[in-house]
Amino acid sequence: MKILAFAVALLVAASLSIPVVQAADAEKPPRLVLQITVDALRGDLPRRYAHILGDGGFRYLMDNGINYTNAHYRHANTETIVGHVSLATGTVPAAHGMVGNVWFDRELDRMTYNIEDPRYHLLSVGADVDQKTEIDPTQKAAKVDGRSPAAILSSTFSDELAVHYGARSKIFGVSVKDRGAVSLAGHAGKAFWFSKSTGEFVTSNYYYEKYPQWVTAWNARKLAQSYAGESWELTHESSAYLFGDADDREYETDFPGFGRTFPHPYGEAGDKYLTTRLTLGPAGDELTLDFAKTLLDNEQLGQDEVPDYLAISFSSTDYVGHIFGASSLESEENIARLDRTLADLLAYVDQKVGLANTLIVLSADHGQPEVPGHLHELGIEDAQFFDTEALDKTPAIAALKKKFGVGEELIQAYSQPYVYLNQDLIREMDLDQAAVELAVAEELEKFDGVAAAVSSTALRTSSLPDTLLMRSILRNFHPKRSGDIYLVFEPNVFINDFDGLIVSSTHGSPWRYDTFVPVIFAGAGLQPMTVSREIAPYDIAPTLAGYLGVKPPSAAIGNPLPEVLGD
Numbered sequence: 001m002k003i004l005a006f007a008v009a010l011l012v013a014a015s016l017s018i019p020v021v022q023a024a025d026a027e028k029p030p031r032l033v034l035q036i037t038v039d040a041l042r043g044d045l046p047r048r049y050a051h052i053l054g055d056g057g058f059r060y061l062m063d064n065g066i067n068y069t070n071a072h073y074r075h076a077n078t079e080t081i082v083g084h085v086s087l088a089t090g091t092v093p094a095a096h097g098m099v100g101n102v103w104f105d106r107e108l109d110r111m112t113y114n115i116e117d118p119r120y121h122l123l124s125v126g127a128d129v130d131q132k133t134e135i136d137p138t139q140k141a142a143k144v145d146g147r148s149p150a151a152i153l154s155s156t157f158s159d160e161l162a163v164h165y166g167a168r169s170k171i172f173g174v175s176v177k178d179r180g181a182v183s184l185a186g187h188a189g190k191a192f193w194f195s196k197s198t199g200e201f202v203t204s205n206y207y208y209e210k211y212p213q214w215v216t217a218w219n220a221r222k223l224a225q226s227y228a229g230e231s232w233e234l235t236h237e238s239s240a241y242l243f244g245d246a247d248d249r250e251y252e253t254d255f256p257g258f259g260r261t262f263p264h265p266y267g268e269a270g271d272k273y274l275t276t277r278l279t280l281g282p283a284g285d286e287l288t289l290d291f292a293k294t295l296l297d298n299e300q301l302g303q304d305e306v307p308d309y310l311a312i313s314f315s316s317t318d319y320v321g322h323i324f325g326a327s328s329l330e331s332e333e334n335i336a337r338l339d340r341t342l343a344d345l346l347a348y349v350d351q352k353v354g355l356a357n358t359l360i361v362l363s364a365d366h367g368q369p370e371v372p373g374h375l376h377e378l379g380i381e382d383a384q385f386f387d388t389e390a391l392d393k394t395p396a397i398a399a400l401k402k403k404f405g406v407g408e409e410l411i412q413a414y415s416q417p418y419v420y421l422n423q424d425l426i427r428e429m430d431l432d433q434a435a436v437e438l439a440v441a442e443e444l445e446k447f448d449g450v451a452a453a454v455s456s457t458a459l460r461t462s463s464l465p466d467t468l469l470m471r472s473i474l475r476n477f478h479p480k481r482s483g484d485i486y487l488v489f490e491p492n493v494f495i496n497d498f499d500g501l502i503v504s505s506t507h508g509s510p511w512r513y514d515t516f517v518p519v520i521f522a523g524a525g526l527q528p529m530t531v532s533r534e535i536a537p538y539d540i541a542p543t544l545a546g547y548l549g550v551k552p553p554s555a556a557i558g559n560p561l562p563e564v565l566g567d
């Protein structure tokens with residue numbers, strides 16, 4: 001059928017003198033699949049800040065691509081690894097297993113970081129997370145330096161590409177965040193990420209025995225260190241920005257040495273927070289771009305008939321959101337700079353591979369909330385921060401302990417979003433696990449700011465009302481990794497304590513500001529279109545698979561998008 005349709009198209013085109021380049025390309029698979037993820041890019045942000053965008057970046061994608069303007073995740077815990085792996089696998093955490101950035105491993109009897117793996121090590125000495133300077137509390141949870149995708153329980157699109165082409169397809173993931181790279185590279189690809197300890201892009205011996213020569217050469221350039229003494233400055237006159245006269249806000253995080261107003265200094269050479277500050281602004285994305293371009297060139301991606309895959313996750317938007325909020329001059333300027341980074345990337349791919357030969361998809365791992373202080377300025381009063389310290393110290397929980405006759409350790413751990421009960425204690429005391437869960441959940445629901453506390457036993461036995469919220473929590477439930485009670489805060493209520501560093505906002509909720517992300521397919525001769533029908537980012541991996549004629553990832557639940565497949 002396709003050959004016949006193509007022949008007819010050729011005849012029609014010949015008679016009308018229409019160029020047939022795109023139709024001819026459509027018969028062949030693209031040479032490169034470029035999957036761009038912007039960490040925490042809420043779905044409205046590119047259009048909201050459109051006045052600050054140039055040509056060739058977001059504008060190219062929005063004007064020339066298939067733009068899905070109503071894409072939402074349907075799992076409850078909208079955190080980074082959860083979203084990235086959902087993008088990679090086309091399924092929900094209940095199936096791919098990444099229920100949170102960290103979870104309590106009951107066998108190890110400790111919190112564990114999503115991609116830590118004691119069987120492997122980083123290839124670089126001294127590149128492990130520095131517990132003294134790391135500000136990302138989830139990174140600090142890792143107890144070993146090794147990283148691998150072993151905890152991802154289903155296959156990724158990139159895995160399926162490798163299977164389909166018998167490993168002739170080259171597959172890479174790159175990000176500032178290790179979890180942004182490892183997730184999308186899948187089990188078969190190679191991943192590189194930024195070490196704040198060394199300022200280098202690193203990998204583990206899951207992927208390589210030693211670095212490819214070009215990686216060693218890139219790291220020898222010491223590009224991160226070249227930012228020493230420089231500052232993040234505004235690109236335009238302040239009048240060009242929506243928030244041009246609102247730079248200094250008391251609810252923004254005053255990160256040491258970086259400040260709340262422009263220019264934000266990165267610090268001098270040797271400053272132990274220099275590399276951290278690079279990630280809190282657009283420099284982190286610029287480093288990622290430079291590394292990805294070097295990779296594309298040296299690994300000769302997109303240079304033959306077998307499709308290659310490059311996933312790039314840009315992390316700066318997430319950190320800028322946490323520190324300054326989505327409605328800040330810093331966020332607006334960051335989007336302007338990200339737009340230039342994207343334009344640079346697309347121009348480079350066009351030059352090396354050709355955008356007609358490249359299938360591009362851009363999305364995000366989650367959205368982000370507004371800062372309560374900003375909402376208060378607008379008269380929206382209910383926004384607040386939640387004090388988790390209060391959880392285990394209240395009279396209500398004390399009364400519960402008394403009721404069940406237990407001591408201090410009824411709640412073993414709380415790590416967003418799960419409360420972990422002390423199951424050993426519950427067993428030893430011959431208590432009924434379900435009854436304890438239910439009683440604790442009932443008490444938690446009495447807290448101001450708590451929308452729901454959902455017992456895992458209730459999830460297992462389907463004894464909960466069939467609501468959108470309960471479904472999203474069920475989609476997040478994995479029996480071996482989920483905690484005993486899932487805690488949901490009211491909209492605009494969240495925890496802002498990053499292990500001591502007080503941040504402006506934290507995503508992770510099931511509410512629409514955290515589930516809302518852009519999904520744009522472009523390149524490869526796709527015709528521009530805006531689609532407002534609700535879709536989910538789980539559709540992306542099955543769409544890539546369908547487009548390339550590859551079988552879908554093993555646990556995919558998303559549907560191929562007909563506008564991309566041309567159905």
Ligand SMILES: [Zn+2]
Pocket residue numbers: 039040079080081318365366
């Ligand atoms: Zn994220």
